[in-house]
Amino acid sequence: MSVPRVRKRASLCDRDPSDPFRQAVELAQRGRMILEISLADLEAAEAAVGLFHPTAWHFRNARDEARRAWDRLRAQYGAGPLEVAQQELPLTYLTVDGRSGRAPFVFIPIMGHTYRAERVEGTALAPIQWRLTRLHPPLEDGPYYVCRLRDGSSQCDCAEWTFEIAESATPHAVCKHLAALSALGWL
Ligand SMILES: [Zn+2]
Secondary structure (H helix, E strand, C coil): CCCCCCCCEEEEEEHCCCCHHHHHHHHHHHHHHHHHHHHHHHHHHHHHCCCCHHHHHHHHHHHHHHHHHHHHHHHHHHHHHHHHHCCCCCCEEEEEEHHHHHCCCEEEEEEEEEEEEEECCCCCCCCCEEEECCCCCCCCCCCCCECCCCCEEEEEECCCCCHHHHCCCCCCCCCHHHHHHHCCCCC
């Protein structure tokens, strides 16, 4: 069995918010999420109303603006550091207002991908449960359900957890989804 990829080390969250590396990572994670949300919005709009509807133009402009912002970040920090930042645990998340009175959407960055995070009703055995849906590209085997169990242990139904971690002898090993939610203090 391979060793889980998530590294155990001091968290960037513990650094001062003014720390330059922490700030760069946070900007990179936010920029990446905004870009992926704009891509998903555009695809949904084009599928719903067609390529030439004003709504599609609106979302295309939003996508272009997000891409320009991402390019400015890349010019400022370089492509390599931006990629490194995506491998860090989430330092930030985004909340987007739900339409027509629906609850806000919450997005978190996990290893370079943006996931919609929804708290779902827990059970007696698993009181804390989250549903994670990857935006772009969508997961073929998702969404994933990430839980804190009553006995304090945690589990996820992704392939990494199911086939590597659950069968390994490493205590308290976590997949990237568990690590991300724990880093945010949500699990
Ligand atoms: Zn997982």
